[in-house]
Amino acid sequence: MFPQVMEGLRVVQDGTYLDGTFGRGGHARGVLQRLGAGGRLLLMDKDPEAIAVAGREFGADARVAIQRGSFADLAQWDAVRAGLDGVLFDLGVSSPQLDVAERGFSFGKDGPLDMRMDPDAGESAAQWLARADEREIADVLWTYGEERMSRRIARAIVARRAIEPFTRTADLAAVIATAMPRGKSDIHPATRSFQAIRIHVNRELEDLERGLAAAHDALKPGGRLTVISFHSLEDRIVKRFIAGRAKAPPANRRLPETTGFVPTLRAIGDASKAAADELAGNPRARSAVLRVAEKLPVGATA
Template identity: 75%
Template structure:
């Protein structure tokens, strides 16, 4: 790891740190899993609250994040590290005895955005990659090279709410017929050429025309919503009664998925008087408070927290 990247890691600010620690309600002898280690800001907070009998399990798809975790915590017997998506957390033997807390910090991390070679940002020219695990699956460039115009438009609309999705997809297919699109700057310039810039609202900066498209392609390439859904179910299965689930989301798709997941396990579905009564609903989760957002002090020092939403739920004891 270069000195520049090490500095990026140490300067990383964990989003909504105090609210997450309060939500997880860390016990000294508990077992906790951070499914999105990133650069370890939240994980260090959990570890500081653990005693000698506590355990901290760390996961991440990103090999650079795992390298940081192993370098920092290799000598701590309380910590175990596993490379992989949190969607498969229930397959990890270390979770088999149950968890007292699970944290998911969804979306792309600041270090990933800040390194041009990762290809996440239209503001930094680099290879058009966007994979959180650059050794697995298709890169954004590879997907755009073969996806149909209809599929590209559907992804841009579904995951980016991009109103110009068809126009952008048409331009991508036309351009790739002349030359492959392999750089972030190429794609950003192509999108900017076909999408008019929106006028910023009062007090807001102008949004780059490629913002929604880059978000959508990243979500698709990394299967972020599919992994989030599977991860939430796996966390629910592994949490012990009284254990806490804390999820930080950065856009409405993730937050809606999390909100609906908690509600599905906490509230009885609406009944239909015309149908026979089904088995009585037994809640297995309870929402802990309302959705939380970053405060003014945090936003002043970490503007990327402005879109963050934290939801916390607690596992309930369900009678056999």
């Protein structure tokens, strides 16, 4: 969704922009091409491999600053405090993370059961599955994966780990597949469960909520918030965040009337999806949804 993202960010030559999910730098390159000598590009990512790529490719550019960490903590970065003209979050797991079996994100490639975007922080998926009780596992699969068979899968996981702990992605995927009823779906039976465990291990939705709030506060009037989501849970959070700051809440006859709502964001267009030509070359973009909002001046109307 590169053209839509660049249009959404509306880069100005002397602006300051934050790419909170650097990945492998596709969007960062586009922003830099549009910046002048007085512009600034701030790059963040949890993944040390992504940060290494950022350092190699952009570290010598005086306009670029690089910080390893979650965009949830962007407000703690001194470079952000002067204000931002644009923020980009490209959510979820990146293609390089999926394609490297050793990262443990893919049920299609056998590797260590890790799933952490930052391998130096928090619990791995294997560690969490070794200690979580059946109810917690089921709740995670249902809440973050919308997996209808969450209880059945959780029982199978707990029964199997009593015999041998889970350490490999292919092993977990096989147990999940065995627990699922046979169907005609083309989707692998472990898809939703792997998504759910990854989201939980990385605290992705909690980080998203914190990151959106921090980005909102850091944006200058006229600055743009641009977010690409890849599943409904993420997109719902982004949609509600923008709407909650763009429109007054609907009146409720049972509650006292509220006054004084002041909008701070304006939604830019409707949600957009990847074009057909992009999908032909990148099938993973089929579920991507882009939303853009603009920070309003104090006292403005949406």
